[in-house]
Amino acid sequence: MTTRSNLDPADWAILRQQGHRMLDDMLDHLQTLRERPVWQPIPAALRAAFREPLPAQGQPLASVHQRFMTQVLPYSVGNAHPRFMGWVQGGGTPEGMLAEMLAAGLNANLGGRDQMPLEVERQIVHWMAELFGFPAGASGLFVTGSSMANFLALLVARTQALGPASRRSGVAASGPPLVAYAASTAHGCIAQAMAMAGLGSDALRRVPVDGRHQMDLGELRRQVAADRAAGLQPFLVVGTAGTVDVGAVDDLAGIADLARREALWFHVDGALGALGMLSADVAPLLEGIERADSIALDFHKWGQVPYDAGFVLVRQADAQLEAFASPEAYLARHPRGLAAGSPWPCDLGPDLSRGFRALKTWFTLMVHGRERLGAAIGQTCALARYLERRVAQSPRLELLAPVALNIVCFGLRGVDADRVHPELVADLQESGIAVPSTTRIDGRTAIRVAVVNHRTTAADIDALVDAVLSWTDARPTVHPPLREAEPA
Numbered sequence: 001m002t003t004r005s006n007l008d009p010a011d012w013a014i015l016r017q018q019g020h021r022m023l024d025d026m027l028d029h030l031q032t033l034r035e036r037p038v039w040q041p042i043p044a045a046l047r048a049a050f051r052e053p054l055p056a057q058g059q060p061l062a063s064v065h066q067r068f069m070t071q072v073l074p075y076s077v078g079n080a081h082p083r084f085m086g087w088v089q090g091g092g093t094p095e096g097m098l099a100e101m102l103a104a105g106l107n108a109n110l111g112g113r114d115q116m117p118l119e120v121e122r123q124i125v126h127w128m129a130e131l132f133g134f135p136a137g138a139s140g141l142f143v144t145g146s147s148m149a150n151f152l153a154l155l156v157a158r159t160q161a162l163g164p165a166s167r168r169s170g171v172a173a174s175g176p177p178l179v180a181y182a183a184s185t186a187h188g189c190i191a192q193a194m195a196m197a198g199l200g201s202d203a204l205r206r207v208p209v210d211g212r213h214q215m216d217l218g219e220l221r222r223q224v225a226a227d228r229a230a231g232l233q234p235f236l237v238v239g240t241a242g243t244v245d246v247g248a249v250d251d252l253a254g255i256a257d258l259a260r261r262e263a264l265w266f267h268v269d270g271a272l273g274a275l276g277m278l279s280a281d282v283a284p285l286l287e288g289i290e291r292a293d294s295i296a297l298d299f300h301k302w303g304q305v306p307y308d309a310g311f312v313l314v315r316q317a318d319a320q321l322e323a324f325a326s327p328e329a330y331l332a333r334h335p336r337g338l339a340a341g342s343p344w345p346c347d348l349g350p351d352l353s354r355g356f357r358a359l360k361t362w363f364t365l366m367v368h369g370r371e372r373l374g375a376a377i378g379q380t381c382a383l384a385r386y387l388e389r390r391v392a393q394s395p396r397l398e399l400l401a402p403v404a405l406n407i408v409c410f411g412l413r414g415v416d417a418d419r420v421h422p423e424l425v426a427d428l429q430e431s432g433i434a435v436p437s438t439t440r441i442d443g444r445t446a447i448r449v450a451v452v453n454h455r456t457t458a459a460d461i462d463a464l465v466d467a468v469l470s471w472t473d474a475r476p477t478v479h480p481p482l483r484e485a486e487p488a
Contacts, residue, residue: 015061018061018062018065021062021065022065023101025065025069026097027094029073030080030094030097033080033081033082033455034081034082036074036081036432037078037431037432037433038078038081038083038084038429038432038433038434038435039076039077039078039081039084039429039430039432039435040074040075040430040432041075041430042075046071046075049071050071077089078435079091079092079453080092080453080455081435081453081455082453082455082456082457082460083433083434083435083456083460083463083464084434084435084453085434085435085436085437085449085450085451085452085453085456085460085464086425086429086435086436086437086448086449086450087437087450088242088244088271088272088301088407088450088452089300089301089307089452090298090300090301090302090303090304090305090452090453090454091304091452091453091454091455092300092304092305092306092307093304093305093306093364093367093368093454095363095364095367095368096304096305096306096360096361096363096364097306097360098363099359099360099362099363099364100306100359100360102359103355103356103357103359103360106356106359108355108356109353109354109355110142110345110354110355110356110358111344111345111346111351111352111353111354112341112342112344112345112346112347112352113338113339113341113344114337114338114339114340114341115338115341117356117358117359118341118344118345120356120358120359120362121142121345121357121358123362124140124142124311124358124361124362124365125138125139125140125141125313127365128140128297128311128313129313131277131278132274132277132289132290132292132295132313133290134290134313134315135315135316137315137316137317137318138313138314138315138316138317139313139314139316139317139320139321139348140311140312140313140314140348141311141312141320141345141348141349142309142310142311142345142354142357142358142361143310143311143312143349143351144308144310145271145298145300145308145310146187146189146269146270146271146296146297146298146310147187147189147192147193147310148310148312149271149296149297149298149310149311149312150187150189150190150193150238150267150269150271150296150312151189151192151193151196151197152312152323152324152349152350153267153294153295153296153312153314154180154190154193154194154197154236154267155197155323155324156265156294156314156319156320156322156323157180157235157236157265157267157293157294158171158178158197158199158235158236158323159319159322159323160235160265160319160322160323161178161233161235161236161265162174162175162178164322167323167326170198171197171198171199175233176231176232176233177199177203177232177233178199178203178232178233178234178235178236179203179204179205179227179232179233179234179235180194180199180203180204180205180234180235180236180237180238181204181205181207181220181223181224181234181236181237181238181264182204182205182206182207182215182237182238182240182269183206183207183208183209183214183215183239183240183243183250184206184207184208184209185209185213185240185243185244185245185246185248186206186238186240186243186269187240187243187244187269187271189269190204190238190269191204205223205227207219207220207223209248212248212402212404213243213245213246213248213401213402213404214248214249214250214251215239215240215250215251215255217251217254217255217258220237220255220258221258224258224262224264234262234264235264235265236264236265236267237255237258237259237262237264237265237266237267238267238268238269239251239252239255239266239267239268239269239288239292240268240269240270241268241269241270241272241273241274241276241286241289242270242271242272242273242274242276242404242405242407243272244271244272244439245401245407245409245439245440245441245448246401246402246403246404246407246409246439246441247272247273247384247403247404247405247406247407247450248402248404249273249285249286249404249405251288252268252286252287252288252289252291252292253287253288253291254288255288256288256291256292259293260291265293265294266291266292266293266294267292267293267294267295267296268289268292268294268295268296269296270286270289270295270296270297271296271297271298271301271310272298272301272302272405273285273286273302273405274286274289274295274296274297275297275299275301275302275303275373275377276302276377276405277289278302278370278373278374278377279374279375279377279378279381280374280378281378281381282374282377282378282381282405285404285405292315293314293315293316293319294312294313294314294315295312295313296310296311296312297310297311297313298310298311299311299361299364301452302376302377302380302452303361303364303373304364304368304373304376304454305360305361305364306360308357309357309360309361312349317343317348320348321343321347321348324346324347324348324349324350325343325347325348376454379454380406380451380452380453380454380456381405381406381451383406383451383456383457383458383461384403384405384406384407384408384449384451385403386458386461387408387410387449387451387461387464387465388403388408390461390462390465391408391410391465394465394469395413396412396413396469396472397410397411397412397413397465397468397469398410398411398412398413400441400442400444400446401441401446406450406451406452407448407449407450407451408448408449408451409439409441409446409447409448409449410446410447410449411444411445411446411447412424412468412472417444417445417446418444418445421438421445421446421447422438422445424447424468424471425437425438425447427471428464428467428468428471431467433463433464433467434460434463434464434467436448436449436464437450447468449464
């Protein structure tokens with residue numbers, strides 16, 4: 001018996017028929033999201049079934065697809081659903097899904113070579129430079145997400161501080177220890193990036209925030225001066241455009257002024273909020289972002305591009321090249337043929353093998369355009385303000401942080417928040433009605449709602465609030481009886 005080594009189908013007509021069925025199933029899934037729970041727990045027996053050994057023989061595509069439809073799809077995280085509000089994750093679009101299929105069929109490696117897919121990515125770099133007011137010499141790169149984008153930006157800043165020779169000699173041989181600064185509310189990936197860069201997470205100074213949850217610039221100035229006096233070398237300050245806890249935006253213009261005076265690299269972690277520049281309502285809140293040396297952002301959040309599509313933008317391409325470019329002999333370039341088109345993405349980051357993330361982003365931007373995407377972003381902020389009003393209208397609820405963008409943190413009045421709120425959130429998630437999450441605000445557990453999905457409406461906000469209030473109605477011991485105000 002001879003085994004075929006060619007992995008193409010024996011019958012393309014059967015594959016084509018099955019492929020159309022798979023496409024229709026996913027379009028049906030997106031069209032009917034509201035008819036299903038946002039999320040549901042995975043049955044223990046089903047989880048155990050996915051501990052099977054590696055199959056020696058293949059199965060028909062139709063049966064594998066059926067298993068996906070019944071055993072995988074119903075138990076996903078649910079971020080495409082309009083009532084998924086627990087984490088900052090976009091809902092994706094059908095057009096982005098179709099573009100991902102095209103990219104998979106093309107199977108292009110975007111590490112380099114002279115190919116049109118790279119021109120698609122370069123066009124998006126140009127668009128982002130235009131959006132953020134960066135010069136024509138800006139460079140950019142698609143990565144998995146903003147955790148990686150922040151890391152790459154930090155490496156560029158480190159190389160600028162220590163000089164390109166530090167790539168050979170290492171950090172230890174390059175002078176005084178480097179220190180960086182970010183607000184105490186900055187995402188944990190910033191400290192992780194410091195660790196991975198060999199600088200140590202302890203070298204990240206966590207600057208306190210003010211009553212608006214913005215970095216305290218007076219404290220930042222004090223810390224920079226103290227570190228210089230101690231013989232350390234401040235090199236980087238990270239501003240956040242949309243904190244992960246409450247959605248606050250640091251005073252980016254104020255940070256830019258300080259960074260210029262102190263000769264610090266100014267990086268903006270805009271994973272959540274940077275694409276607010278697409279919205280006329282949100283863009284003014286981001287004043288100062290155009291003065292950054294680098295920006296990290298995620299198209300798969302407010303940009304609604306299917307996962308994953310992170311991006312780093314660097315003001316000066318030479319700085320990014322100095323941090324990463326090191327062509328080996330087998331990657332030697334040539335002015336003609338497939339080895340043309342230098343510099344390549346592998347000169348701007350560590351990856352030689354890269355997928356075509358730019359295509360689904362390009363499709364999303366081309367199909368929907370700046371105005372429609374900006375309107376969707378503005379609508380999520382409007383819905384957050386609507387939720388804020390619903391909270392204010394209920395005597396049983398209280399707002400726990402200012403609403404800056406699209407995140408609302410609230411809770412139940414008169415309860416042990418650290419005990420009650422996590423149980424409430426878990427019950428709501430398991431009910432399938434809505435998915436909020438929790439965070440810590442001033443040492444207290446808060447219910448956190450992040451409105452990111454373009455499909456979310458006011459009716460979905462109402463469903464969430466009604467579910468929270470119904471939960472408390474079903475548990476009379478949660479709240480003490482409300483007393484009417486005593487007459488004056």
